[in-house]
Amino acid sequence: MTLNKTLPGRTMIKRLVRKLERFEPVPPNERAFLKAAIARVAEYDPGEYFVNEGDSPAESCLVVEGFAARIKTLPNGVRQIMAIHIPGDFCDLHSFALKRMDHGIAALSRCKIAKVPHAKLTEITERLPRLTRALWWDLAIDAAILREWMVGAGRRSAYHQIAHLLCEMLLRLRSVGLVEDNTYAFPLTQAELGDAFGLSTVHVNRTLQALRREHLLISKGRAVTIPNAKALATAAGFDPTYLGLSDVL
Amino acid sequence: MTLNKTLPGRTMIKRLVRKLERFEPVPPNERAFLKAAIARVAEYDPGEYFVNEGDSPAESCLVVEGFAARIKTLPNGVRQIMAIHIPGDFCDLHSFALKRMDHGIAALSRCKIAKVPHAKLTEITERLPRLTRALWWDLAIDAAILREWMVGAGRRSAYHQIAHLLCEMLLRLRSVGLVEDNTYAFPLTQAELGDAFGLSTVHVNRTLQALRREHLLISKGRAVTIPNAKALATAAGFDPTYLGLSDVL
DNA sequence: CGTCATATTGACTTTAGTCAATAGAAGTGG
DNA sequence: CCACTTCTATTGACTAAAGTCAATATGACG
Numbered sequence: 001m002t003l004n005k006t007l008p009g010r011t012m013i014k015r016l017v018r019k020l021e022r023f024e025p026v027p028p029n030e031r032a033f034l035k036a037a038i039a040r041v042a043e044y045d046p047g048e049y050f051v052n053e054g055d056s057p058a059e060s061c062l063v064v065e066g067f068a069a070r071i072k073t074l075p076n077g078v079r080q081i082m083a084i085h086i087p088g089d090f091c092d093l094h095s096f097a098l099k100r101m102d103h104g105i106a107a108l109s110r111c112k113i114a115k116v117p118h119a120k121l122t123e124i125t126e127r128l129p130r131l132t133r134a135l136w137w138d139l140a141i142d143a144a145i146l147r148e149w150m151v152g153a154g155r156r157s158a159y160h161q162i163a164h165l166l167c168e169m170l171l172r173l174r175s176v177g178l179v180e181d182n183t184y185a186f187p188l189t190q191a192e193l194g195d196a197f198g199l200s201t202v203h204v205n206r207t208l209q210a211l212r213r214e215h216l217l218i219s220k221g222r223a224v225t226i227p228n229a230k231a232l233a234t235a236a237g238f239d240p241t242y243l244g245l246s247d248v249l
Numbered sequence: 250m251t252l253n254k255t256l257p258g259r260t261m262i263k264r265l266v267r268k269l270e271r272f273e274p275v276p277p278n279e280r281a282f283l284k285a286a287i288a289r290v291a292e293y294d295p296g297e298y299f300v301n302e303g304d305s306p307a308e309s310c311l312v313v314e315g316f317a318a319r320i321k322t323l324p325n326g327v328r329q330i331m332a333i334h335i336p337g338d339f340c341d342l343h344s345f346a347l348k349r350m351d352h353g354i355a356a357l358s359r360c361k362i363a364k365v366p367h368a369k370l371t372e373i374t375e376r377l378p379r380l381t382r383a384l385w386w387d388l389a390i391d392a393a394i395l396r397e398w399m400v401g402a403g404r405r406s407a408y409h410q411i412a413h414l415l416c417e418m419l420l421r422l423r424s425v426g427l428v429e430d431n432t433y434a435f436p437l438t439q440a441e442l443g444d445a446f447g448l449s450t451v452h453v454n455r456t457l458q459a460l461r462r463e464h465l466l467i468s469k470g471r472a473v474t475i476p477n478a479k480a481l482a483t484a485a486g487f488d489p490t491y492l493g494l495s496d497v498l
Numbered sequence: 499c500g501t502c503a504t505a506t507t508g509a510c511t512t513t514a515g516t517c518a519a520t521a522g523a524a525g526t527g528g
Numbered sequence: 529c530c531a532c533t534t535c536t537a538t539t540g541a542c543t544a545a546a547g548t549c550a551a552t553a554t555g556a557c558g
Contacts, residue, residue, distance in 0.1 A: 023346070070396075072396065072400050074400070075486060078404050080399065080400045080403045080404050082396045082399055082400075094388070094389035094392055094393075096385075097272070097382065097385050097386035097388075097389040098386075098390075098393070098493065099493065100490060102393050102396065102397070102490060102491040103396060122378075122382070125374075125378040125382055125385070126378045129371075129374040129375045129381075132381060133371070133374055136343075136374070136385070136388075137346035137347075139343070139385075139388060139392075140343035140346040140347050141346075142392070143343055143388075143391070143395065144343075144351050146392065146395050146396065146399065147321065147331045147351065147352060148351070149399060150329065150331055150395065150398060150399050150402060151321050151323065151329045153402035153403050153447065154329045154402050154445075154447025155323060155327050155329050155447050158513080189535085189536065189537090190536075190537065191535095196403075198402065198404050199514075199515090200514070200515050200516075201536090202515075202516080202517095202538085202539090203513085203514055203515070205538060205539090206514095206539095209538085221523095237323065237324060241349060241351060242351040244347065406545075406546095407545080407546070438504065439504075439505065439506095440503095440504080440505095448546075449547050449548075450504090450505085451507090451546085451547075451548080452546055452547070454505060454506060454507090455506090455507090457505095458506085470555095500557105500558095501556100501557090501558090502555100502556090502557090503554105504553100504554080504555075504556095505553075505554070505555090506551100506552080506553065506554085507550100507551085507553090508549105508550090508551085508552105509548105509550090510548085510549085511546105511547075511549100512545105512546085512547070512548090513544105513545090513547085514543100514544090514545080514546095515542105515544070515545085516541105516544090517540105517541090517542085517543100518539100518540090518541090519538100519539085519540085520537100520538080520539075520540105521536100522535100522536080522537070522538090523534100523535085523536075523537090524533105524535080524536090525532100525533085525534085525535095526531100526533080526534100527532090527533105528529100528530090528531090528532105
């Protein structure tokens with residue numbers, strides 16, 4: 001972990017505010033409060049956990065740069081990725097209510113995480129009801145994404161699940177300005193994709209090959225290109241409503 | 250649907266308050282506010298939807314009696330149950346932030362549902378920060394349950410998933426006083442259990458038989474008895490931490 | 499008593515998992 | 529720049545969990 005306390009708060013919360021404003025405008029005083037709420041910023045390497053299962057954290061984590069994941073580890077060592085977080089996401093807003101974390105949070109790529117003390121969140125609920133509701137909305141979207149994943153896990157084939165995630169990431173990343181030419185950074189390994197969907201690495205590999213064969217996906221290195229978003233969405237049975245985005249595909 | 254406006258608010262919110270107090274005491278004024286927030290109470294028959302996918306509800310639903318489920322239906326008609334709600338649960342607290350419901354809510358047994366206008370929830374965020382945080386905590390527990398289901402869907406066998414759910418329901422129902430002699434009402438059909446886990450009815454049936462054969466489960470009609478909770482929990486790999494209950498198994 | 503939903507059983511199929519080997523890529527230190 | 533290690537991706541052969549289809553039983557209820 002690397003500490004970095006000198007960056008301006010403004011760029012830190014830019015993407016979060018952009019996201020929250022999909023719900024309601026965030027006036028200058030709330031923006032200022034959020035900016036000032038960041039106690040520190042830390043950097044982590046891929047694979048590094050910055051919140052551990054069982055912890056009782058005193059601060060919540062805001063992703064500023066890079067990708068992070070919420071992960072549960074079963075007694076037998078098998079892992080399940082519960083959520084993938086991108087810049088602008090509060091990855092454990094809920095943790096401020098929980099006594100013990102039921103899952104950990106790890107960096108998927110090198111990433112920069114802003115820490116907001118729970119005391120500041122409490123203060124928001126005391127003094128800034130509008131912002132409280134905006135964060136509530138963010139929690140609700142987070143839960144909606146989780147539900148969509150749940151449907152995938154229960155009812156969709158490996159092929160559909162992976163196609164669906166690629167669509168979801170396209171929209172989420174686009175909404176924070178991280179997609180260019182239908183291309184975005186996507187640092188998950190095939191093993192991690194398997195952990196997200198409860199699939200074996202082998203099966204993930206074969207499914208990705210199928211998607212590439214059908215020209216729905218081009219991947220080079222850790223970046224992904226979606227040549228035909230509409231076709232991918234159709235193949236995936238993807239309906240973006242749950243994301244609370246108004247974006248067209 | 251049947252309307253019923255005459256019941257005292259007090260018994261309506263008893264179980265909710267009991268639950269919220271696991272987080273923080275709920276003083277009389279907050280209790281009174283909640284009581285008064287109930288605009289009406291409705292009754293529904295098994296299978297009846299009281300919130301539909303795509304709705305923009307103006308009120309949230311508190312389960313007073315009976316079981317309800319949050320359900321997503323895929324274009325091909327396949328259903329996925331996202332959550333099972335019991336008395337004392339707010340089943341769509343999050344809906345007040347969402348513009349469109351990404352899932353519906355249906356009665357699993359005959360049930361009695363108290364309706365709380367979203368305006369009242371907004372008022373809570375304006376005037377009762379403590380209660381706001383308690384509800385936030387409730388949302389967080391809800392999400393934790395969803396995550397645990399997600400792990401099940403991804404990483405547990407049918408056998409473990411079903412055993413796990415039986416443990417979860419035992420604790421949740423006990424925490425609201427609905428378990429007696431290790432026995433509780435459990436109105437889900439085998440088809441509905443399948444919808445919850447993404448399993449076929451046939452496979453659910455065979456799995457239940459296995460659990461009964463091993464004397465981990467006794468079921469008569471719509472009631473379920475867990476003769477040996479510890480053994481079931483071991484078989485299920487069940488760790489109750491995520492429920493935020495201090496109950497011993 | 500008949501109807502409808504629910505539960506059970508058997509035979510066969512499919513999806514995805516496991517094991518094991520190989521190939522590529524990225525990163526490190528000399 | 530190269531040899532070396534290590535992680536990641538790919539392939540093949542075989543297995544197992546769970547699905548599908550179809551028939552039958554059981555139970556609740558008007």
